[in-house]
Amino acid sequence: MQPDKIELMSPMRVERSLKRMTLEIIEKHAGKGLMYIFGLNERGYKLAKKISSNIKSVNRMNVSPIRIDVHNDKVSTNSIDLNDAFVILIDDVVFSGETLKKAMDLIEPYGTPKTIKIAVLIDRGHRKYPIEPEFIGMVHPTKLKEHVEVWLPDTDGQDRVVLYEEA
Secondary structure, eight states, rough: OOOOOEEEEEEEHHHHHHHHHHHHHHHHTTTOEEEEEEEHHHHHHHHHHHHHHHHHHHHHOOOOOEEEEEEGGGGGGSSOOOOTOOEEEEEOOOOOOOOHHHHHHHGGGOOOOEEEEEEEEEOOOOOOSOOSSSSEEOOOEEEEEEEEEEHHHHHHHHEEEEEEEOO
16 A cells, blocks of 8 residues: 655745755855765755756856765766865755765765755754754654655656655
8 A cells, every 4th residue: 555645845846945045055155166066866966956057047157966876885976176165965855864974975085175065955854963954945854754755857757745654
């Protein structure tokens, strides 16, 4: 039996949230130096592509997302120097913080950034590590047995965020 899914974010709300997050990122970092945007795993990378595209359309900053595959310990490029750069890590959902901690470990060999900021579409709480996102689409505290799922157009047909209880 399929669990009942509750819509947390409609396609319009996802789009509005990503645009707002983009403007917040531009406000804090535009003109201050080199900025790198990293997308974590498949969905974080897709969100990073959307945010990068939004940045280019609003500010004309040359920002291309870089994928971090946390599950395979891989960064999609070797030709980056993060020394004194601004780094934005983008993920779809933050829960315990383990994925973000591992992503920080994976970029460490590339230099020491000025700052590392975190952007997530959904913050569902329950941190294991002291990791707090600065750019957030929505905060939705969950129960431990609940699951948040982010749907994206090229994989799932539309932008949407749903919540359901695991059986």
